[in-house]
Amino acid sequence: MNRRSFLQGMAGLASVSQLPLLRALGAVPPTAASPGFRFVDVTSSSGIQFQHNSGAFGGKFLPETLGSGCAFLDYDRDGWQDILLINGMDWPGHKQRRSTLRLYHNNGNGSFTDVTSRAGLDIEMYGMGVAVGDYDNDGFPDILVTCVGQNRLFHNTGKGTFVDVTNSSGLGKRLGFSTSALWFDYDRDGLLDLFICNYVKWSPEHDVFCSLDGKHKSYCTPEAYRGETCWLFHNRGNGTFEDVTASSGIFDSSSKSLGVAMLNKDKDQSGWPDLLVANDTQPNKLYRNQRNGTFKDAAVEVGLAFSSEGKARAGMGVDVADFENSGRSGVAITNFDNEMMGLYLFGGRTSEDVAAQAGVGLASKNSLGFGCVFLDSNLDGWLDLAVANGHIDETVRTFVATWDTPSHLCCFSTMAKEVFGTSPRKLAADSNSQRWDAD
Ligand SMILES: [Ca+2]
Ligand SMILES: [Ca+2]
Ligand SMILES: [Ca+2]
Numbered sequence: 001m002n003r004r005s006f007l008q009g010m011a012g013l014a015s016v017s018q019l020p021l022l023r024a025l026g027a028v029p030p031t032a033a034s035p036g037f038r039f040v041d042v043t044s045s046s047g048i049q050f051q052h053n054s055g056a057f058g059g060k061f062l063p064e065t066l067g068s069g070c071a072f073l074d075y076d077r078d079g080w081q082d083i084l085l086i087n088g089m090d091w092p093g094h095k096q097r098r099s100t101l102r103l104y105h106n107n108g109n110g111s112f113t114d115v116t117s118r119a120g121l122d123i124e125m126y127g128m129g130v131a132v133g134d135y136d137n138d139g140f141p142d143i144l145v146t147c148v149g150q151n152r153l154f155h156n157t158g159k160g161t162f163v164d165v166t167n168s169s170g171l172g173k174r175l176g177f178s179t180s181a182l183w184f185d186y187d188r189d190g191l192l193d194l195f196i197c198n199y200v201k202w203s204p205e206h207d208v209f210c211s212l213d214g215k216h217k218s219y220c221t222p223e224a225y226r227g228e229t230c231w232l233f234h235n236r237g238n239g240t241f242e243d244v245t246a247s248s249g250i251f252d253s254s255s256k257s258l259g260v261a262m263l264n265k266d267k268d269q270s271g272w273p274d275l276l277v278a279n280d281t282q283p284n285k286l287y288r289n290q291r292n293g294t295f296k297d298a299a300v301e302v303g304l305a306f307s308s309e310g311k312a313r314a315g316m317g318v319d320v321a322d323f324e325n326s327g328r329s330g331v332a333i334t335n336f337d338n339e340m341m342g343l344y345l346f347g348g349r350t351s352e353d354v355a356a357q358a359g360v361g362l363a364s365k366n367s368l369g370f371g372c373v374f375l376d377s378n379l380d381g382w383l384d385l386a387v388a389n390g391h392i393d394e395t396v397r398t399f400v401a402t403w404d405t406p407s408h409l410c411c412f413s414t415m416a417k418e419v420f421g422t423s424p425r426k427l428a429a430d431s432n433s434q435r436w437d438a439d
Helices: 003-015 019-024 360-364 394-398 412-418
Strands: 070-073 082-085 102-106 112-114 127-133 142-150 152-156 162-164 175-184 193-198 231-235 241-243 257-263 274-279 285-289 295-297 318-321 330-333 342-347 350-353 368-375 384-390 408-410
Touching: 070 127, 127 193, 142 193, 193 257, 257 318, 257 330, 274 318, 318 368, 330 368
Parallel strands: 127 175, 175 257
Antiparallel strands: 070 082, 082 102, 102 112, 127 142, 142 152, 142 175, 152 162, 175 193, 193 231, 231 241, 257 274, 274 285, 285 295, 318 330, 330 342, 342 350, 368 384, 384 408
């Protein structure tokens, strides 16, 4: 069943008043055991006032269903992690307000100050994601913002400001619907290269009419659009990048990519990094680094491309970590509702999806997952998994009881021991983790 037929199927079910059946089938939030700690929302008390603008005006443009990313970065190198929040903007012809990304400086006392204008980032763009990396090795982190339209590269001057170097760096004159991006040094020359995920071929002029009821417009699933290749840019070391998408073997115009994560086989991160790309309604990719500037997709052989039923799921977010503390990598990939998350463990040349055994499968089946991250939320030495859930279309509210799905925090501490039978081995507290309040 594809996403559209699922949504239409749900519409059909609801039209014969079977919502109680949906609830009985498990479309209710799973009960959560107390993790033994609490998160407290300090957004407003810390001085952060941010509202995301998707530009939605009723036209139901596809990019409104995604976005947007954010990053912790210490842009001024004062030892305190600052916050960057990416934003969209109003669509052409429907301009009502100005909205930009926001950079918040960490004051070191639990509060933040909006320094967007001061930093030179008060620029409108339809932002989607962000990747932070020091591409010129001057010690100051630089910012790549993925966009609908033209992606933007901002060089950190080291004086609290940024300069848009998109065109001079060679990243200009490329319009797309970019989503996630990753800085990584695939050829190990000491210079960060740039991988950018693209979703589908879409523009306001080529928007497709999709409808759940045959009358009113709804958001299309990606199946309505052709895919688009991801991009790989090699860092030349002189402030410019070379597009090596084709020569590196990355080119694939069938992909509809939303998430990317680096997979490093060596624990000390000194190896040749591979890439994992989560694709929406298309097979996921595992780009194996051939150590000669090229990559080879091994997702099908390894068993990451499809679900265990052989279906391409709606891959969204992806994260990689050794969540077993066993020395082997694990991968989490979020998917659409009515699809479980993928939770893969590598063993030899293949991987196994252990989502169901690990308790993540059923817990995630009725929710639509977007971003996900492994984190040790209670510092017990075991990585937990946090998943941001949502939905793409408020029309679904009528049909699906889990429209307002809460985000998931799945505690793997218990699972690793009980399900995988591994002996508890504590990880040292990660001094490099991004703790903004330094406690
Ligand atoms: Ca700082
Ligand atoms: Ca830099
Ligand atoms: Ca490099």
